[in-house]
Amino acid sequence: MVGTNAIRGSRVGSGPMGEAERGDSAPRVHVSYWCSNGHESRPSFARELGSGVPEVWDCPRCGLPAGKDREHPPTAPRIEPYKTHLAYVKERRSDSDGAELLESALRALRGGSSPLPR
Structure with a gap:
C-alpha cells in the first residue's frame, strides 16, 4: 500500500478516553x-x-x-478616531507658532541661513 497513511482515521487524543483516563473535571x-x-x-x-x-x-x-x-x-x-501627523502637530503648536516657523523657514530658503530657530 504505497502512498497511503498507515494511521488513517486516527488522530492524537482519539480513542475510548473517559473520565477515568482524563481525571475528574473541576x-x-x-x-x-x-x-x-x-x-x-x-x-x-x-x-x-x-x-x-x-x-x-x-x-x-x-x-x-x-x-x-x-x-x-x-x-x-469610546474609540478615538485615527489622527494624522498634522493633527498631532496642531495639538503641540499654535497657529502663531506655525506661522513663525514657516516664516523662518522661508527666510532661510531665500537667504541661505539655517531654517531652525536658535
Whole structure:
C-alpha cells in the first residue's frame, strides 16, 4: 500500500478516553453576562475561583463589554478616531507658532541661513 497513511482515521487524543483516563473535571459554575445589545453569554468558570470570576466579559456575538447586571450593562468604550501627523502637530503648536516657523523657514530658503530657530 504505497502512498497511503498507515494511521488513517486516527488522530492524537482519539480513542475510548473517559473520565477515568482524563481525571475528574473541576466543578463548574455558569455566570450570565449581558452586553448593551441585549446578548447573553454564559461562560463557565471553575467553582474554585470564587471571587476570581471577572466582572466584565467580552460578548462573543458583537464584541462589546458585557456585565453581570442585565438592566445596566457596561457602555461601549469610546474609540478615538485615527489622527494624522498634522493633527498631532496642531495639538503641540499654535497657529502663531506655525506661522513663525514657516516664516523662518522661508527666510532661510531665500537667504541661505539655517531654517531652525536658535
